[in-house]
Amino acid sequence: xxxxxxxxxxxxxxxxxxxxxxxxxxxxxxxxxxxxxxxxxxxxxxxxxxxxxxxxxxxxxxxxxxxxxxxxxxxxxxxxxxxxxxx
Numbered sequence: 001x002x003x004x005x006x007x008x009x010x011x012x013x014x015x016x017x018x019x020x021x022x023x024x025x026x027x028x029x030x031x032x033x034x035x036x037x038x039x040x041x042x043x044x045x046x047x048x049x050x051x052x053x054x055x056x057x058x059x060x061x062x063x064x065x066x067x068x069x070x071x072x073x074x075x076x077x078x079x080x081x082x083x084x085x086x087x
Contacts, residue, residue, distance in 0.1 A: 004070055014042050016078035017068060021045045025074065026059055037064040040074070052082040 006028055014022040027041040039061040044050050053060040066080035 002070075009040075009070070009074070012070075013073040014040065014062065015073055015075055016081060017075060018078050020048070020078070022048055022053075022062065022076070022081065023060065028064075029061070039063055040067070040076075054083045 009025050009028060012025050014025060016022060023042040023044040025040055026043045028037050029039040029041060030037050040063075041056070041059045042062055043058070044053075044060050048060075050060055053062070055061070062076055062081045066076040067074060068077055069075040
């Protein structure tokens with residue numbers, strides 16, 4: 001994947017690979033030792049069923065490994081974005 005500045009991710013729309021709008025990026029989680037991006041912190045779309053996503057406060061956490069493309073919006077693999085964790 002090409003390099004991109006974190007500030008360019010803020011407020012980008014996040015969509016699943018099947019075209020469902022997940023929400024808007026609010027922040028990212030990084031590993032401070034390696035600098036690797038761990039999760040996208042996403043403010044969920046009002047219509048999104050959040051039950052199958054890992055939640056932190058009012059946000060969903062989408063593993064960065066699920067990201068498939070970053071252009072005008074971010075596309076994530078729908079299966080990797082979901083989790084069995086219910087908090």
